[in-house]
Amino acid sequence: MAAGNPFAIALELILERDPVLMGIVSLSLQVSLSAVLIALVLALPFGAALAMFRFPGRGLLVTLLNALMGLPPVVAGLMVYLMLSRAGPLGSWGLLFTPTAMVIAQTLLVFPIIASLSRQVVEDLWEEYREQLQSLGCSRLRAIPTLLWDARFSLVTGVLAGFGRASAEVGAVLIVGGNIDGVTRVMTTAIALETSKGNLPLALGLGIVLLLLVALVNAAAYLLGESARRRLG
């Protein structure tokens, strides 16, 4: 497998279903999907509240959130590393170099994307629904779940963007996970490792597998969204 065509290697990796690779793939998915799910739970209400309520410093918060969409993964990783290190404030939790630490770091990367998008979408939808909802005696707070649910198709895009960022990044998981064989090694860190071993065809083959994986998740979300959209207008 050391030399050869990366596409052939990717195909071989998939067909062989090598248990080590399967472990890496499943950990990648678990870490990134968990991060997206947790970010979703936190970012939806946060973004919606930011859209619905006016308070001092709101503009600053919106700008900050938009800027954080560009937070370099290495910096996010470093921040989490310093928090979770034994020398850091949460050191006693003993989470450094575990998948949980990787989930936390990726959550940090995904949160601003979903929060920013949900703020925008909810703000636009509130503009459209405001009179009708107020007429029904709906408070701004009570309107949040209604608006989020009605914005669900637009939000899927944000969730996919978040998943893309999480599954593509290597900087954060490398620092907080340590790329430990069988424990915290995911697709991107495995690719980085094979690259540094000079095993470029295998690295690229893994890259192709990762790309297929992300494409698969996106296609599933797209099909789901399209069929729902057709049903619900």
Add this chain to the structure above:
Amino acid sequence: MSSRLYVGALLALALTTPLQAEDRHITVASTTSTEQSGLFGHIIPQFREATGINVRVVAVGTGQAFAIARAGDADILFVHDTAGEEEFVAEGYGKERRKVMYNDFVIIGPSGDPAGIAGAESAVDAMTRIAEAEAVFVSRGDDSGTHRAELRLWDDAGIAPDRGWYRELGSGMGPTLNTAAGMDAYVVADRASWLSFDNRQDLTLLFEGDDVLFNPYASVRINPERHPHVKHDLAAKWHDWLVSEEGQGAIAEFTIDGEQVFFPSAD
């Protein structure tokens, strides 16, 4: 809807937890050269067989390995920088340092060898020839054991490398070799990384065998007084196993393409 999401998130957390459930393990802060050569992949299963303890290796540059150990984020160190290790012990972070094995550094360069180092009399002579020819040289520049060894060579030769031909990367051994291959540059590498490196292109081993290229690896235990939470008992088993007859044998029988890579050196 939100309640459903929260349940989902909890479920997701639950899914990741079993990965951490395995309880008898230690975390070793080590160097890329040992990890990437495949040495750990060879000896760790034997250690696990003998003791039931799992070993998790965080492979980074030696400088970062020391930093991780200083912060108490690893249970034991396995590195190759004698001066740094002694300092680590002297500062009170390390408790016991034991020599485990050695290999050597080698000087790699383009097969055309524009600086003519293949015929050099010593490593210092080779470095001097590179500087005089102003041939492109890439340095890891990441405060790793290999980087520190390279800097000692320049120092011994009395040369302050010049930006014109000296490229400091700040990368691990692998990326540095990749870069050297791309630039047809000279580079100092540890033999294990070189042997396990696939993307050589026009690079070849040009100089080896000088005593100053000696590259010893040691295991250093963390001081329990400094970091009481560290798994000292399990780490001690690993420490002792490495220098035991069994551990030393495992190291000696590890080869790349039939070539022995590390040589046991326990006292």
Add this chain to the structure above:
Amino acid sequence: MNDMTMARGLLPLQLENVTFRHRNQLLLRDITLQFGVSGRTVIMGPNGAGKSLLMRLCHGLLRPTSGHVRWARGDALSNDVRRRQAMVFQRPVLLRRSALANIRHALALHGVPRSQRTGMAMDALERFGLVALASRPARVLSGGEQQRLALARAWALRPEILFLDEPTSALDPAAVKAVEDAVTAFQGLGIRIVMSTHDMGQARRIADDVVFLLGGRLREHTSATAFFESPRTAEAAAFIRGALIW
């Protein structure tokens, strides 16, 4: 809150010197007006007279710049008081979900227990001939169907008063008929009707009394017969004749 006292208590509605200013433009000035406990009031006047604005102020969607909107009890701007009313807009705003879910959502906002929502919503859909469309996405219904759904939503809520803001201006004749029949049905339940239109025939068919607005001022408030037979102001007379006034 005591439902019975609230149910008894909302009407009459009293507007005292209500003025509304937006971006330095005086859009409604000094309106004093009472809506009695029953009947059908039609608000008339040319475009820009302030008909929609007046209804939004009554419904508590807007706050007057000066003056007061007083219900017999409760604060006009509170959600509790608004839940005793309903409003059907010129262009219905429907949520991105099924017709049934739209009504269920409104019932949920009104505190109807979950177990009763579907039954009540289906009753309302049935009343407006929409049962076959219950599971269809509300947004893909035709204009007439959407307006009927908005009416069914209001129906399910059993308000004390229903505001309708030019509810038929974008509809074809058959759909207009359905809306007018609905208004009669609401009236039959004892629900107070306040509706704006600039369809003269519709006003004649529906109105018990007429509020005539022009340029943000109240020009006449009188019985429908009096308004159409012998308008007091020259502008109202011209408006009824179909002349262009502003």
